[in-house]
Amino acid sequence: MISDFDLTLYLVTDSQMVPKTKTLAQMVKEAIEGGVTIVQLREKTTETNDFITLAKSIQQVTKKHNVPLLINDRIDVALAIDADGVHIGQDDMPLDMARRLLGNKKIIGVSVKSSGEAIDAIKGGADYLGIGTCFDTATKQVSEGDLRGPVGIREIWQAALDTGGDKPVRAVTIGGVNTYNAVHVLHCTRAQTPESRALDGIAVVSAIMAASDPRDAAKTLRKQINFALCESWLAKQQRLLRNESSRHAEATVRQAVVDVFTQVRISSSQRALIQHITNSVVTNDSANTCLALGGSPIMATSDIEQKDLAPAISALLINIGTIDQEHLKGMRAAMREAQLYNTPIVLDPVAIGASEFRKTLVHGFLRDFGVHVIKGNAGEIASLLDTKEVQMRGVDSLGSGFADPVAAVKALSLRYRCIVVMTGVVDYVSDGITTFSVHNGHFMQGCITGSGCMVGTSVATFVQAVAHQDPLVGALAGVVAINLAAEHAARRPDVKGPGTFRQAFFDEMYNIAPDDIHSEMQIRRLS
Numbered sequence: 310m311i312s313d314f315d316l317t318l319y320l321v322t323d324s325q326m327v328p329k330t331k332t333l334a335q336m337v338k339e340a341i342e343g344g345v346t347i348v349q350l351r352e353k354t355t356e357t358n359d360f361i362t363l364a365k366s367i368q369q370v371t372k373k374h375n376v377p378l379l380i381n382d383r384i385d386v387a388l389a390i391d392a393d394g395v396h397i398g399q400d401d402m403p404l405d406m407a408r409r410l411l412g413n414k415k416i417i418g419v420s421v422k423s424s425g426e427a428i429d430a431i432k433g434g435a436d437y438l439g440i441g442t443c444f445d446t447a448t449k450q451v452s453e454g455d456l457r458g459p460v461g462i463r464e465i466w467q468a469a470l471d472t473g474g475d476k477p478v479r480a481v482t483i484g485g486v487n488t489y490n491a492v493h494v495l496h497c498t499r500a501q502t503p504e505s506r507a508l509d510g511i512a513v514v515s516a517i518m519a520a521s522d523p524r525d526a527a528k529t530l531r532k533q534i535n536f537a538l539c540e541s542w543l544a545k546q547q548r549l550l551r552n553e554s555s556r557h558a559e560a561t562v563r564q565a566v567v568d569v570f571t572q573v574r575i576s577s578s579q580r581a582l583i584q585h586i587t588n589s590v591v592t593n594d595s596a597n598t599c600l601a602l603g604g605s606p607i608m609a610t611s612d613i614e615q616k617d618l619a620p621a622i623s624a625l626l627i628n629i630g631t632i633d634q635e636h637l638k639g640m641r642a643a644m645r646e647a648q649l650y651n652t653p654i655v656l657d658p659v660a661i662g663a664s665e666f667r668k669t670l671v672h673g674f675l676r677d678f679g680v681h682v683i684k685g686n687a688g689e690i691a692s693l694l695d696t697k698e699v700q701m702r703g704v705d706s707l708g709s710g711f712a713d714p715v716a717a718v719k720a721l722s723l724r725y726r727c728i729v730v731m732t733g734v735v736d737y738v739s740d741g742i743t744t745f746s747v748h749n750g751h752f753m754q755g756c757i758t759g760s761g762c763m764v765g766t767s768v769a770t771f772v773q774a775v776a777h778q779d780p781l782v783g784a785l786a787g788v789v790a791i792n793l794a795a796e797h798a799a800r801r802p803d804v805k806g807p808g809t810f811r812q813a814f815f816d817e818m819y820n821i822a823p824d825d826i827h828s829e830m831q832i833r834r835l836s
């Protein structure tokens with residue numbers, strides 16, 4: 310078995326995408342200079358002789374740069390030019406025959422679309438897997454039933470890892486992967502065991518082959534991959550999991566929450582821009598919440614301006630409360646751009662259980678975009694988990710909630726590889742490994758409309774400060790800060806009911822100080 314090759318950025322060629330001014334060999338050369346680590350020559354319609362000539366010209370480039378060249382499907386062509394290996398699909402020559410013909414010194418990769426195929430390929434001695442199809446793609450005809458999304462890809466990856474045992478199991482994913490979604494794909498496909506292992510890389514065709522500058526495209530992709538595999542909080546979490554299990558000790562987290570709160574407050578001369586696309590009931594209250602807590606709200610909903618806004622934004626809050634087609638377009642555009650800058654997204658799936666439309670829409674969001682935080686009440690979390698344990702009526706969660714709330718938030722967090730905040734009389738905040746409960750808050754919050762949405766704003770305002778270090782702490786700071794402000798407001802003698810509470814609530818959000826957080830925060834580590 311060969312394992313000394315680098316799958317980080319895997320280019321699959323398509324000569325039909327090459328512009329008239331360039332040759333395929335030039336494109337491959339530029340792509341390698343930008344950071345491609347392995348190349349697969351894929352020619353579905355080229356005659357054998359032309360294929361061999363083309364393969365030789367590409368091989369000159371790959372050899373010079375010390376990058377392996379694999380041939381798609383055609384073992385005869387691979388043998389003829391002494392390529393580094395082949396990539397075969399399920400309908401191509403069987404793996405054992407290919408291995409007999411090529412021997413043990415050549416790389417053989419196999420396309421797999423299911424756990425069963427992955428298990429067979431691993432048992433059969435494949436050197437790596439190409440797991441597909443991640444997203445829809447214009448490059449290859451893929452039936453809708455073969456689209457897996459990152460969560461589906463992860464299930465296959467996990468099955469491969471479970472089968473491999475001591476064998477070095479390696480894989481990339483393919484299909485619609487590009488600079489916008491590379492980080493999300495690599496995050497969300499992380500297996501649970503061992504130690505939330507990530508895929509070895511991503512395979513792309515059009516993201517490089519159809520780019521006007523393949524060098525630049527490869528460079529940006531490498532930057533995103535590096536972020537996902539080395540610099541992001543999930544990469545850090547993976548490293549920590551290996552070394553230390555008590556990183557989220559309660560005392561450490563308490564201090565970290567105070568620190569994040571202080572950091573957001575003292576930087577108010579350089580307030581972080583918190584972009585909201587939210588519902589029409591709470592827009593004004595959310596903007597005021599953000600401002601009072603130390604952020605700078607921006608409530609731009611049109612899809613047309615998201616590209617311009619994205620570089621300056623520190624966090625994006627998406628709240629589907631009063632969703633319509635225009636807002637939906639704006640939300641998708643904003644999330645797409647946010648991904649390019651690795652800007653944290655806080656998703657509030659308001660009343661997701663109320664209609665099929667909302668459910669489909671949110672599941673589409675979670676398939677296509679990586680969110681840092683999902684915030685919802687028990688009914689919304691239940692709907693996302695596809696359980697009827699907690700029912701909803703309209704925007705409200707009914708009954709006493711989950712029998713095991715920790716298990717619920719952990720399950721959702723592990724499913725989407727994000728922080729989950731579940732609001733209620735007691736709030737729960739989890740990163741899938743560690744879960745905290747928050748016992749601050751006041752029943753008056755339930756007497757004004759939009760108090761749940763304000764928690765979303767608060768979480769976005771604080772999580773941005775530590776989104777790539779420790780978003781669990783940022784989310785906790787957001788939940789604690791707003792709940793403590795509610796307690797302070799409700800205690801005031803001038804508060805007589807919802808109207809005066811609402812006014813006092815904003816005052817107290819503005820007045821709350823790090824010392825208050827330190828002395829009045831009520832959090833408990835539950836797992």
Ligand code: 3NM
Pocket residue numbers: 321420439440441442443445446447448449451483484485486512513514515516
């Ligand atoms: N194989 P793009 S999808 C060559 O699912 C290929 O196995 C796939 O192209 C699979 O990066 C695909 O342009 C095309 O979306 C991927």
